[in-house]
Amino acid sequence: MISHSAKIVQQRIGALAKITxxxxxxxxxxxxxxxxxxxxxxxxxxxxAGLEVRVDAAFNLLGRWNSTQRGAKTFLLGSHLDTVRDAGxxxxxxxxxxxxxxxxxxxxxxxxxxxxVEVVGFSDEEGVRYQTTxxxxxxxxxxxxxxxxxxxxxxQIVTARRNxxxxxxxxxxxxEQGPVLEKKKIPVGVVTAIAGQSRLRVEFLGVAGHxxxxxxxxxxxxxAGAAEFILAVEKCGVLATVGKIEVANGASxxxxxxxxxxxxxxxxxxxxRLAAVKALQIKxxxxxxxxxxxxxxxxxxQTSAVPCDKTLTQIFSQCVAQRxxxxxxxxxxxxxxxxxxxxxxxxxxxxxxxxxxxxxxxxESVKTSDVRVAVEVLADFILRLAKxx
Amino acid sequence: MISHSAKIVQQRIGALAKITxxxxxxxxxxxxxxxxxxxxxxxxxxxxAGLEVRVDAAFNLLGRWNSTQRGAKTFLLGSHLDTVRDAGxxxxxxxxxxxxxxxxxxxxxxxxxxxxVEVVGFSDEEGVRYQTTxxxxxxxxxxxxxxxxxxxxxxQIVTARRNxxxxxxxxxxxxEQGPVLEKKKIPVGVVTAIAGQSRLRVEFLGVAGHxxxxxxxxxxxxxAGAAEFILAVEKCGVLATVGKIEVANGASxxxxxxxxxxxxxxxxxxxxRLAAVKALQIKxxxxxxxxxxxxxxxxxxQTSAVPCDKTLTQIFSQCVAQRxxxxxxxxxxxxxxxxxxxxxxxxxxxxxxxxxxxxxxxxESVKTSDVRVAVEVLADFILRLAKxx
Numbered sequence: 001m002i003s004h005s006a007k008i009v010q011q012r013i014g015a016l017a018k019i020t021x022x023x024x025x026x027x028x029x030x031x032x033x034x035x036x037x038x039x040x041x042x043x044x045x046x047x048x049a050g051l052e053v054r055v056d057a058a059f060n061l062l063g064r065w066n067s068t069q070r071g072a073k074t075f076l077l078g079s080h081l082d083t084v085r086d087a088g089x090x091x092x093x094x095x096x097x098x099x100x101x102x103x104x105x106x107x108x109x110x111x112x113x114x115x116x117v118e119v120v121g122f123s124d125e126e127g128v129r130y131q132t133t134x135x136x137x138x139x140x141x142x143x144x145x146x147x148x149x150x151x152x153x154x155x156q157i158v159t160a161r162r163n164x165x166x167x168x169x170x171x172x173x174x175x176e177q178g179p180v181l182e183k184k185k186i187p188v189g190v191v192t193a194i195a196g197q198s199r200l201r202v203e204f205l206g207v208a209g210h211x212x213x214x215x216x217x218x219x220x221x222x223x224a225g226a227a228e229f230i231l232a233v234e235k236c237g238v239l240a241t242v243g244k245i246e247v248a249n250g251a252s253x254x255x256x257x258x259x260x261x262x263x264x265x266x267x268x269x270x271x272x273r274l275a276a277v278k279a280l281q282i283k284x285x286x287x288x289x290x291x292x293x294x295x296x297x298x299x300x301x302q303t304s305a306v307p308c309d310k311t312l313t314q315i316f317s318q319c320v321a322q323r324x325x326x327x328x329x330x331x332x333x334x335x336x337x338x339x340x341x342x343x344x345x346x347x348x349x350x351x352x353x354x355x356x357x358x359x360x361x362x363x364e365s366v367k368t369s370d371v372r373v374a375v376e377v378l379a380d381f382i383l384r385l386a387k388x389x
Numbered sequence: 390m391i392s393h394s395a396k397i398v399q400q401r402i403g404a405l406a407k408i409t410x411x412x413x414x415x416x417x418x419x420x421x422x423x424x425x426x427x428x429x430x431x432x433x434x435x436x437x438a439g440l441e442v443r444v445d446a447a448f449n450l451l452g453r454w455n456s457t458q459r460g461a462k463t464f465l466l467g468s469h470l471d472t473v474r475d476a477g478x479x480x481x482x483x484x485x486x487x488x489x490x491x492x493x494x495x496x497x498x499x500x501x502x503x504x505x506v507e508v509v510g511f512s513d514e515e516g517v518r519y520q521t522t523x524x525x526x527x528x529x530x531x532x533x534x535x536x537x538x539x540x541x542x543x544x545q546i547v548t549a550r551r552n553x554x555x556x557x558x559x560x561x562x563x564x565e566q567g568p569v570l571e572k573k574k575i576p577v578g579v580v581t582a583i584a585g586q587s588r589l590r591v592e593f594l595g596v597a598g599h600x601x602x603x604x605x606x607x608x609x610x611x612x613a614g615a616a617e618f619i620l621a622v623e624k625c626g627v628l629a630t631v632g633k634i635e636v637a638n639g640a641s642x643x644x645x646x647x648x649x650x651x652x653x654x655x656x657x658x659x660x661x662r663l664a665a666v667k668a669l670q671i672k673x674x675x676x677x678x679x680x681x682x683x684x685x686x687x688x689x690x691q692t693s694a695v696p697c698d699k700t701l702t703q704i705f706s707q708c709v710a711q712r713x714x715x716x717x718x719x720x721x722x723x724x725x726x727x728x729x730x731x732x733x734x735x736x737x738x739x740x741x742x743x744x745x746x747x748x749x750x751x752x753e754s755v756k757t758s759d760v761r762v763a764v765e766v767l768a769d770f771i772l773r774l775a776k777x778x
Contacts, residue, residue: 178602195601199641211630211653212584212722213567214746216623223631227619234605234613241600242612243641250633252588252651262641264600333601357603 005101006372012045012097016081017089025086025362030124030135031059031154038081042096042121049104051119058139058160059123061096065103067116074116075385076170076345077103077378080125080136080337088364094352095173096121098371102378113386115168122337136160137340164344169312171348171381172338173374175366179357180330187370188377189328190316191349193268194339195239196305198277200263202229202284203296208249208257220292223247223256230261232283238267238276239333268305268331305331306339309346315388316350319380323373334359350377394490395761401434401486405470406478414751415476419513419524420448420543427470431485431510438493440508447528447549448512450485454492456505463505464774465559465734466492466767469514469525469726476515477753483741484562485510487760491767502775504557511726525549526729553733558701560737560770561727562763564755568746569719576759577766578717579705580738582657583728584628585694587666589652591618591673592685597638597646609681612636612645619650621672627656627665628722649685657694657720694720695728698735704777705739708769712762723748739766 019041020026021034028034039061043053051063061081064074079095099119106113123136130151138144142161149155176182181189206220226245233240241264248258263280267273281297288295317327330351338347352374355365408430409415410423417423428450432442440452450470453463468484488508495502512525519540527533531550538544570578595609615634622629630653637647652669656662670686677684706716719740727736741763744754 176602177599178604179598179607180602180604183607197601209568209746210566210723210748211632212586212628212655212724213565213569213748214722215567215569216628218568218572218746221623221630223634224619224623227616230613230616231620234610239601239605241610241642241644243600243643243645244636244639245612245634247633252632252653253630254632255630256632264641266601333603334599335601357598357607359599359602 005105005375006368009094009097009101009371009375010368013089013093016041016093022085026083026089027085027087028081028083030082030129032129035059035082035123039121042081045100046119049100050107051103056140056160058136058157060136060140060160061121063100063119065107065113065117067113069114072115073168074118074166075382076118076120076167076341077172078120078122078337079172079174080122082122082124082126082128084126084128084360086362088359088361090175090354090364090366091177091359092125094175094366094371094374098173098374098378101375102382105375105379106382111383113382115386117382125337133335134337134340137337141340141343143340143343167345169309169346169348170338170341171312171350171378172336173350173352173378174336175354175359175364176351176357177334177354177359181328181351181353182355182357184326184328186326186328187353187373188320188325189330189351190313190320191308191332191351192313192329193308194306194332194336195266195268196270196273197301197303198265198273199300199302200277201260201298201300202263203258203260204229204288205294205296206257206291207255209255211253211255214255219255221255222259222293225287225291225293226259226261228287229284233263233280236276236280238265238273240265240276240280266333268307270305273305306342306347308338308348311388312346312348315381315384316348316377319377319384322380323376325373350374394494394764395757398486398490398760398764399757402478402482405430405482411474414474415472415478416474417470417472419471419518421518424448424471424512428510431470434486434489435508438489439496440492445529445549447525447546449525449529449549450510452489452508454496454502454506456502458503461504462557463507463555464771465507465509465556465730466561467509467511467726468561468563469511471511471513471515471517473515473517473749475751477748477750479564479743479753479755480566480748481514483564483755483760483763487562487763487767490764491771494764494768495771500772502771504775506771514726522724523726523729526726530729530732532729532732556734558698558735558737559727559730560701560739560767561725562739562741562767563725564743564748564753565740565746566723566743566748570717570740570742571744571746573715573717575715575717576742576762577709577714578719578740579702579709580697580721580740581702581718582697583695583721583725584655584657585659585662586690586692587654587662588689588691589666590649590687590689591652592647592649593618593677594683594685595646595680596644598644600642600644603644608644610644611648611682614676614680614682615648615650617676618673622652622669625665625669627654627662629654629665629669655722657696659694662694695731695736697727697737700777701735701737704770704773705737705766708766708773711769712765714762739763
């Protein structure tokens, strides 16, 4: 039965992957015709599972299972249905389709819940259309800003706001997008927090010169300084990445005079992240001073960590342990709709192992046996939540 | 008198700088109308100095001072009159105009030489037009290749070839294009050799990944490997530069999977240069192996060092010492027409201090007092050469 559910999830993910705005690859962006067709298809599966389906003003697809108890609160399950350009099949849809299957299993078993369940397919997690993430989930949470609305055509999405007193939690299943579960040979992991992030632009300014005529001892090579910094980033103790580097007017026979690079620092502990950024800034200053370079250090963006709710996370852990699996707790380095939902209710996430840790790529792959574990755990999670005091 | 000569050289360099094919900046490329006008102007100054002037089939400007001795050989003095785009005033013209002034001084003093002198303004040292350097001097030396001729329109330049038995030496005055003389507070330096050069393309291939989800210990970051290599290049013991670096598909939130960079290694000693390149290759292999990266190591171009002639260099040194100046011997890291002339006769070069070591830039600057030293030394050089056994 559950094995059958996992196969259905895989088949549905395959069918959904055919809905795209770019032939030959998967691309579904906010409020596009492809997203409307995706909502119709997934909405049909929701109806087949016995859910009341609607699309809200922010193009979020919502499938509701009403409790028989009057005045019951609502628990949200889901993820997003939009994608990056040339996406994989699983990032987003896995969370929506495992939620539908888990609910379907419980309903087939005749389970009655003391709360309503709403399965949601959010309309814009990736932010491809407007370069502003979580439009769908933030519309629902009521946290859109005037700046967001100024950037978008679909001003009406602000009316998708829900009363936060309706909800008592949100749980999201998502592919890990990293290699940890695969490396540890575990199908699912329990997320402790969504990491905070600091994004910086770092510029080293030295003196450009002729590669053949300036002795090594008289150089102020901006790239050599940047190289020293990149190795310091690698050893800074938290997750930190230099993803881009550019030598202005670079040429093979010119000593680099101006190098800029990006720095991305993430951690589930905000003070640890901020301390690492500060230590790297001091390191960069020391490198620049010793080498006779100038340093420009610019904070581009900063977001705080979002801790997952302890109680919901503990329930996920119990469900995993009950299946005889090792309970691996890990932070999420990527952002998710759970970040937006955390503004109005406790959140929790379950990661599913994906091949090679690959995401945002057509090579995304998840084993059917792992999908099965995710559906089982999510169904158990709802049952345990119902029994929870 | 000599002080007057230096001022004239500066004035002429200023006048020549106004001849350009790009209004507002100095650009004179091979066989352009601007080069024809430059040859006319400089030719007039040659005639005023008493030289017999002609332009050869390779657009080189030649001003000849015939010896009274029958069957005398010829000594060449000069440099080039073409420029890079948006050039400075001194790179090239300084050598041609100091030669004209030195010859003029000697003729005014009634000096008779046992050899002919030809002052030459070569037509293509920078190689801007066809990306092939030394077209003028190699045409004269007879070392153009079929591949060179295939690339250019002006096939007739091959007929500019001279009989190598005519010549017994070439001396070139040129701005240093580096900061060593300025740093040491010396107006001129004697060049020991024109460095050989190895140009390579080095590629590190790792595994791209999400900056938020791949733990530091599971990364194969191509840029971190490249950074380690850049610091090894800096410490490799010879003149070595990484001037360009590129992260393929680089993004601030993606771990670099593919990084390519340029490597430029120069030394006046070929075996030392080749040993340094080999040691860097081994270093790169070790870095790649330790980090689980693949390495692509590609030799792009390689030229051998051209040693300056010991006797001619010694004469230059004696002339410098006679002026009470420290004799600083230094290699040239940049290429010069002397490289092409070395195929047919001994060569020597005198470097002149330039402000900040800057060249290939409108900011090129040389003090009149330094120009004076160059004219004096070059005139002395010719006199000493005449007395040399």
